Structures are given as C-alpha cells and as structure tokens.
Amino acid sequence: MMTKNKIREAALIDRRTIRVRFSEVDSMQVVWHGEYIRYFEDGRESFGNHYDGLKYIDFYNNGYMAPMVEVTCQYKQPLTFGEDAIIETRYIKSPAAKIMFDYTIYRASDNTVAATGSSVQVFINSQTRELELSNPQFYLDWKQRWIK
Amino acid sequence: MMTKNKIREAALIDRRTIRVRFSEVDSMQVVWHGEYIRYFEDGRESFGNHYDGLKYIDFYNNGYMAPMVEVTCQYKQPLTFGEDAIIETRYIKSPAAKIMFDYTIYRASDNTVAATGSSVQVFINSQTRELELSNPQFYLDWKQRWIK
C-alpha cells in the first residue's frame, strides 16, 4: 500500500528573503503592485541558483531564451518600506515545453501571505526567435537531475 | 423588436498611444514583461481622464483608495524600443464593490496584439484602511452617469 508521503512527490521550492526598498513603495506607503513582478523574477533567479542548471546563463549557453507568456498576481496584504519579505518559488511539473512557477510572498515578521502569483515561460531559439514546441535537451536533463 | 445595437450595451473603452522607452527594454531587446503592469496603469489613468469622475483624485477626495487585488498579463508579441503601442482599457461591469478592467495592448504599426491583461481593484477607507464591502456613493454616481 502506498503511503501519502510516497505518493506526494517532493516539490522543488526555493525561499529567498528580500528587504523592501524605498523606491518600491508608492504614495499609499505600500509596495507598488507592479514591483511584485520583479519579486517573482528575484524568486526565479534564486531558484535557478538553488537548483543548478536553470539559470539564465544556462538557457543562453544552450541557445535558448525563455520569454514570459503569462504572469498573474493576487494581492493579499500590503508590504511596507524596510520590512523583510520571503519569496517562495515553487516549480510546477508539466510535460509541456514550458517553465511554470507558483509564488507566495510572505511578510517575514509574522508569516502572513502578502501575495501569491504564477508565471509561464516558453522556449524560443535565440537565433531564429522561433518558438520551440518540444522540450530542449538541456531542460530534459535538468528535469532528470532534479525531479525524481 | 430589439435591434442588436440596442441589446448590446455600449462598452466603456479608452485608447491611448504610448511610445516604448529605452529604459523599458531588456537585454533580449524587447519590453521587459514587468513594464506591462505600468502600461495597464497608464491605461487606467487615461480611462479616468476620459470618463470623468474615476481619477485617483476622485477616490482621494471621497476618502477612498483602490488598491489592486489581482492583475494578470498574457504576452503575445514583443514590443521593441521606440515603437508606438496602443493601450486599450475596457471597463468590466459588475454589481460588486470592485473596479475591473481588461486590457489589450496593440503594436501601433500593424495592430497585432502585443499583450492582454486584467485587473481587479477594491475600495478601502483612506483613514481606517478597512475594506469597503459595498459600493461607495461616488462610484455609484459615476456608474449612473456613464453606464446606460
């Protein structure tokens, strides 16, 4: 009999703490909603450092770029200048030639959720700028390495 | 007999042309995906100028702020430095105490769709920062004025 733990695959998650900058705060004294898109990017970058082989330079060296095709953000609680936030970036498994992440941003002081979000990227050939319909080999290798 | 034109309610739509700035373009030579959130804000601002009574100052003068609770963006075609884009901002009717818009961003040169998106804002009391569960009077007045 399979246990729940066995069934549930280990998730690939990265957590990174950032501090809210003055220039990110708007006239309502809270982080401007557009800045969260940058926080998500910080999260992906940190994820790529954590799970080696999925950094921007890895895409580049293999002849690919990974432009964004969709991003969403749901705002729950405001963040204010100077406070710490935790960006949690969770890899979403899929057989498609896409890279998908979910995000949760926590206020560090009390762990309340400040925002959630998602992103979907595709692969394009750096030279031709054509969409890649199948998974690039380097990405399949990365999956093989990190996803049991 | 009702005609199609009569049945279909007039949509509230604003169109504004912007030019892509150098600082908005990323190392892939296209507008960085996060900048579209700013374009949507430009669209809302232009909408508020067009349909008088829904500008930031109107919220402020009536004791409300309208923070974002959700934003989404779907990227279709890249925009490059120096080209003109048209931000189309469409008001979504709803009885809820929310302000909802859909966006379509067109490349001006050929009218292809560069991106689509959506946003949802709620009302909070400027003083208490509490969520308003019912529509503020000034917003009901604005609806009365502009939505037949």
Next chain:
Amino acid sequence: MMTKNKIREAALIDRRTIRVRFSEVDSMQVVWHGEYIRYFEDGRESFGNHYDGLKYIDFYNNGYMAPMVEVTCQYKQPLTFGEDAIIETRYIKSPAAKIMFDYTIYRASDNTVAATGSSVQVFINSQTRELELSNPQFYLDWKQRWIK
C-alpha cells in the same frame, strides 16, 4: 557690425511635456528622485526625434553605442502625481567626441523649475565595445547639418 542675434548662435533645444505617473511617485507623495534620470532620457529621445539623425537607431545603424559617462541632477521643487512637466533638453556644443546635454524640468502649471541636470555620453564601437576617441563621421555630419 555684428548684431547680438548674429553673435549668439542658435541653441538646439527640445521641449516635451510628460505627465507624472502614479508609479513614479514615492511615499512622500512626490516623484522619486531617481525617476528624473528617466525624464532626462525621455528628453534625449525627444531631442533625437526633433533634430533628425541623432536617434538611438542612427547610432546603431552606424555601428556605435553611446553609453552614459556622467549624469547629474539638482532638485528644486517636487512634482506630484498627475501633473504635467516640461522636459527641456539643450544640446551643449563641444569639439570633443562626446554628446552633452543640459536639462531643465519645469512644472507645467506655473513654469517653476522642478529640476536641472546634465549628461555626458561617449561613443563606443558596437562590435569591439572600444571607446572612440574621435568623432564618428555620422555625428560630424549631424553637427554640420544642425549647428550653423
């Protein structure tokens, strides 16, 4: 006898009006000081459209880039959300292989000076990224055309 008008060379000046965006305003309710660097860039872009032949694409097509080597900004009066500002961009003549501008940003409503500034750019070869010590031919041609 030379008249004053003859002696004083015509200055190359561009004026462009912009409207302050919500996302440019900080928690002190005024435009964040770093945004003025973007306004200066808007000014240069507008200048390049006005005095044809000095646009980014002209540099690019001639094999050059013009990175910034110095920028300064002096802040005089704050600008607030939604107000119009005039960016005045003034070309500074020099025999050096540099592009120099002075800027004055005015509050449109009363013509008070909000900020002044300056910038210096040099030429580098797009391929080698080496500094050009003498003026590129296309720039000499541009000077010939616009500076009497």
Next chain:
Amino acid sequence: MMTKNKIREAALIDRRTIRVRFSEVDSMQVVWHGEYIRYFEDGRESFGNHYDGLKYIDFYNNGYMAPMVEVTCQYKQPLTFGEDAIIETRYIKSPAAKIMFDYTIYRASDNTVAATGSSVQVFINSQTRELELSNPQFYLDWKQRWIK
C-alpha cells in the same frame, strides 16, 4: 607629537553587496545607467542600518524628511546581469544642515570601479514641508555618537 593615524579621523563607511537583476539590465546587456541611483539608495539604507540612528524611520519619528537636492554619477565600467557589485557608501562630514554621501560601486569579481557618485539631502519638516536651516537635534545627537 600627533601621528598621522590620530590626525586622520575615522571615516564612516558602509559596504554592501548586491546582485545585478535581470530587470536592471538594458538592451546593451549592461545595467541601465539610471539603476545606479537606486544602488546609491540601497547604500544609504545599508549605511543607516550600520550606523544606527540615521534610518528613514529615525527621520520620520523625529518629524523630518530628507529629500534629495543633488545627485551625481560617473560611470567607469559596465556591470552585467547576475554579477555581484559592492556599494561603498561614505559619509561626508559637514557643519551644514545637510546629509552628504559619496559612493563607489565596485565589480565584486575584480574590484574594478564600476561607478562613483555623490548625493546631498536636506531636512524638511514633515508637517509644514518647510526647509530646516539648522541641524535637527536628533541629527546632532547622531553625529555626536558616531563621529569622534
């Protein structure tokens, strides 16, 4: 007899490492020149954490704001996506009712200077928004504490 070491007063310096973000890089593949103004702000914030009593909240709690009146930046070497940079923030002593800093930004990998800069802030009363011509008491206390 006074030694050189005794004569030379200890400088107040803070060093902070940041990593260049994708969104900070422009289409020339290097950090967009305007982003350095944000790096300087990161430097001031880090300085205020290091030399306690000169944080934004300290100004705020004492009824002051410290708007920028001048900023300069000299660009020496480009920074690229993903590399680490060290922001060195040096406090400039002055009897005037001003806060002055010099900045040096180093590429972390080889300690070459990427940029230098300076900033001058003044004090204004948070309520009246009037300029303070003399040093606020809390600032005199901070100087007393940190500057021997």
